[in-house]
Amino acid sequence: MGRTLSQKIWDHHVVRSGDNLPDLLYIDLHLIHEVTSPQAFDGLRMNGRKVRRPDLTVATEDHNVPTENIDQPIEDEVSFKQIQTLRNNADEFGITNYPMGDPNQGIVHVIGPELGLTQPGMTVVCGDSHTSTHGAFGALAFGIGTSEVEHVLATQTLPQPEQETMSITINGQLPFGSSAKDVVLAVLAEVGTGGGIGAIAEFRGSVVESLSMEGRMTLCNMAIEFGAKAGLIAPDQITYDYLKGRKHSPKGDQWEEAIRFWDELKTDADAVFDREITLNGDMITPQVTWGTNPGQVIPVSGRVPKPDDFEDPAEQEAAQRALDYMGLTAGTKMSDVAVDTVFIGSCTNSRIEDLRSAAEVIKGKKVAEGVRTLVVPGSRKVKEIAEQEGLHEIFLESGFDWREPGCSMCLAMNPDKLTVGERSASTSNRNFEGRQGRGGRTHLVSPRVAAASAIAGYFATPEEL
């Protein structure tokens, strides 16, 4: 029987197997950031261990960093200490770090692909759940905890129990105005937050094949939100075109050799998945979350559901609690819900294509009165390209703030936060209670919908402006 894309990558990385132990997988790339690494480096020091492959380890500063006045010292002492700890650890163990202000700095899942570090057929890990993003290249990429970060630092491997395989096929063609974000929100609406637990999900079908690399990254980024170990997409010409000429992409003869290897990776025609779901892309309109988990999704044109709309009593309760927290009344049209803040950024939607699509919507229009708006590019490179294209001027003229790269309001570890009761339209990936600041109310949307909502002052699609 044939093998799937993820099984091929898995098999290719088994260092040892058997003996009633999980397979030991080799890790090709280990990405590090300031938040989940300090205790891992402490562990190494305590046991007198070294980093086995500093050359396969890359660090960046993203979660904590301010997005304004970055030439000044970081005001928050605890954040400053954490950043400083990463710098010291990188020095001590010989690891490349891209500090705040560096031309290569940015959100870890934005810079990996940008530098050509993420390539098809690789295993990629990071102490961050959205590592699934890198699966867009046909890599097996997943988030790990701090104990595992220490394990990878010390051994460049990870023991991994076998996973089921899952295929998520999106057929047809997206209607005009729908994006990869809407696709993944629609998948979440379908399978819920637990639908992928225990599995590695492969996205397939005509909609997926037609997406750009940026769109594919958005899709894979949120695979973790339905609980999948990883999400991935078979590499194709679009992947190769993106990779060609990047800093760490193979060069010369090695490029040819790599392509021959990458071409073999796709799922065999006779491979069988353990779970299969199919969606019709023709029906996917712009989506928005209304609740406090990313599975609580409706079309932007829809109405806030009633708890009774759900069959499962646990879901009914969750819905009631979500409505209370979000300050929403069942039956309200989303287009009647006012937004206080619009955040365009995060490893889900802060790449150049995302900024272009938002800028296109707002060009020549003004942000609605009283709406706070910020655009936070995913990396310094994205920022640079956007400025070359003049996108920053479009944002600034409309009334948006144009910031320095980082995670920012995606998780509110830096000064960019929602206040109690403040409602945001956000292009990030989590609408959990308090995720963007204590008491804040988050609605996840695509960059186009975020941009249109900033102009309208209410949840809106660009077509309604």
Add this chain to the structure above:
Amino acid sequence: MKPVKIIEGTAVPLDRSDVDTDQIIPSDWLKRVERTGFEKGLFSEWRDDKNFILNDEAYAGARILIAGPNFGTGSSREHAVWAIQQAGFDAVISPRFGPIFKNNATKNGLVPIEIDSQLGKQLISEVGKNPDLHFVIDIAQRSVEIPQLGLSIEFELEDSVQERFLKGLDDIGITLNNAEAITNFETNRGQWLPSQNLI
């Protein structure tokens, strides 16, 4: 990690589904570079509500946390596991766990126990009625006994995880026994693969 064989004590019912890691330990706590002192951050936003179950004196000293389905979804922050342990819990029972949380738990000796969702509801309601219900979790038997209810529940635990719990083994130590296999593997990796030495 210390060996974990038997966990005996009372439980606290957290009757919510989708308790994500942002609730378990809010992101402000993640700025710390230490590994201890996270107990105060556990559910810190919910704890302001005096009716929150973890504020109920009747459940003080509980060693087992029983929650609704999808416990620990979300971020990879291991701080969530540290906070739960440092607040005195040794096991969490839920019908379904966020996978990274579950894995992190096993690396630290916090026992994640997955049970049937009907049974989960029953336990939450029983413990809600009687905070003194006594639980015995036996790792070797993979069982939860609640004598007052006449219940004996079996749960799944991978063999290798069970062994690590029972013996208190260090994962890195186990892996380093394969140093030779790792070195052999490294000699056969694709030449084109990215490395910081090749810039």
